[in-house]
Structures are given as C-alpha cells and as structure tokens.
Amino acid sequence: MKAAAVALLSLACLAPLTASAEWQWLDNEGHRVFSDQPPPPDIAPNRILKQGKGALAAMPVPAPVAANTPVGVDPSLRPSGKDKGLEEKRRQAEAAEAKKRKEDDARVTAQRSENCSRARTAKASIDSGQRLAVVNAKGEREIMDDAMRAAEGKRLDEVIARDCAVERQ
Structure with missing residues (x-):
C-alpha cells in the first residue's frame, strides 16, 4: 500500500508541471516573458524563445512586416510612402x-x-x-x-x- 501511495503522490506532484508555461518570448523592452498563452501579435517571430504544444494552431498570424520596420513597431503605423x-x-x-x-x-x-x-x-x-x-x-x-x-x-x-x-x- 505504501508503494501505491508513493506512486499517487508522485503523479499528484507531476500534474502541475504539465500546466507550466508553454510559451517564452522577449517583450519589447527585452524582458523574458513566460506564459501559457501565445505572445501578442506585435512580438516578432524571431523573439519567441519557446512555443507551446499546438503552436501552429494557437499562434496568431502576424501581419507582414517590412524588412526596415523596427521590432515592436505596429506595422499599421508604417509610412504610406507619400509625403503630403x-x-x-x-x-x-x-x-x-x-x-x-x-x-x-x-x-x-x-x-x-x-x-x-x-x-x-x-x-x-x-x-x-x-x-x-x-x-x-x-x-x-x-x-x-x-x-x-x-x-x-x-x-x-x-x-x-x-x-x-x-x-x-
């Protein structure tokens, strides 16, 4: 009975590990962020350190970013190319x-x-x-x-x- 209790206690201790942070990324200030949710859309894919399970389905699709747009800048704020x-x-x-x-x-x-x-x-x-x-x-x-x-x-x-x-x- 002692072995069954130890096995049950082991499983109970391992259960929280499955709910731990699945995502890791660097935010706009360079701080490391841990979360069970995917990062916001303004985080560039090259700043994501670890992706969770089912990452392709859960990951938001970011808008295409021009090569010269700085990281962390909203792509919708890019200049239109016309100076009034x-x-x-x-x-x-x-x-x-x-x-x-x-x-x-x-x-x-x-x-x-x-x-x-x-x-x-x-x-x-x-x-x-x-x-x-x-x-x-x-x-x-x-x-x-x-x-x-x-x-x-x-x-x-x-x-x-x-x-x-x-x-x-």
Missing part, C-alpha cells in the same frame, strides 16, 4: 510650369503675328516694283536689282508661310 507636403509642392511646381509654358506659347504666338505683319508689309513693298535701297555690310547704300528682289521675295514668302499659318488656324 511634398505632394503639394509637386502640384504647385507643375502648375507653375504649366503657367510658364502657357505664357511662353502666348509670347511666341505674338512674335509670330508681328513677324507675319512685317513680312506682309515688306512683301508688298518688294512686289510694288518701286526702286528699293538696302544697306550692305560696309554700310553703303545699294539699289536692289531683280535677282536681289527675287531672293528677298522668296525669303519673305517662306516667313509668311511659316508665321502667318498660325493666324489662319
């Missing part, structure tokens, strides 16, 4: 660039219109048949001959075709 201030500055820069482009286009259109009107006036003078004089590279005055008139008329026709085409549109 930077986005606003980019939009302002694009608007300023579009405005500058529009002003440049208006300036070029005005210059072409002026070139067109000057070319038409010069072409009318060339086609009138009157004697015209030009100043050469030496600063001397020369009367235009027929070859010079034809060359200047051809050049003015090209300017009119190029710059006056904008006015027709």
Whole structure:
C-alpha cells in the first residue's frame, strides 16, 4: 500500500508541471516573458524563445512586416510612402510650369503675328516694283536689282508661310 501511495503522490506532484508555461518570448523592452498563452501579435517571430504544444494552431498570424520596420513597431503605423507636403509642392511646381509654358506659347504666338505683319508689309513693298535701297555690310547704300528682289521675295514668302499659318488656324 505504501508503494501505491508513493506512486499517487508522485503523479499528484507531476500534474502541475504539465500546466507550466508553454510559451517564452522577449517583450519589447527585452524582458523574458513566460506564459501559457501565445505572445501578442506585435512580438516578432524571431523573439519567441519557446512555443507551446499546438503552436501552429494557437499562434496568431502576424501581419507582414517590412524588412526596415523596427521590432515592436505596429506595422499599421508604417509610412504610406507619400509625403503630403511634398505632394503639394509637386502640384504647385507643375502648375507653375504649366503657367510658364502657357505664357511662353502666348509670347511666341505674338512674335509670330508681328513677324507675319512685317513680312506682309515688306512683301508688298518688294512686289510694288518701286526702286528699293538696302544697306550692305560696309554700310553703303545699294539699289536692289531683280535677282536681289527675287531672293528677298522668296525669303519673305517662306516667313509668311511659316508665321502667318498660325493666324489662319
């Protein structure tokens, strides 16, 4: 009977050992934690020292964590990758660039219109048949001959075709 009592006492002493801590992990401050429950989701898997029985079924599935996210930081607090201030500055820069482009286009259109009107006036003078004089590279005055008139008329026709085409549109 003494042997049965010793065996029963041994089993009674071993029963609490089965209910001991099944999980061990390091918390965010680096302290070792013992528990019969799985660690919270914010504990990285590499900080779990010991897993309990049925660990795969009981273990909460952590959200994927980026490689550069520090341990213990909630993944939902990761930056979105967009800086609102930077986005606003980019939009302002694009608007300023579009405005500058529009002003440049208006300036070029005005210059072409002026070139067109000057070319038409010069072409009318060339086609009138009157004697015209030009100043050469030496600063001397020369009367235009027929070859010079034809060359200047051809050049003015090209300017009119190029710059006056904008006015027709």
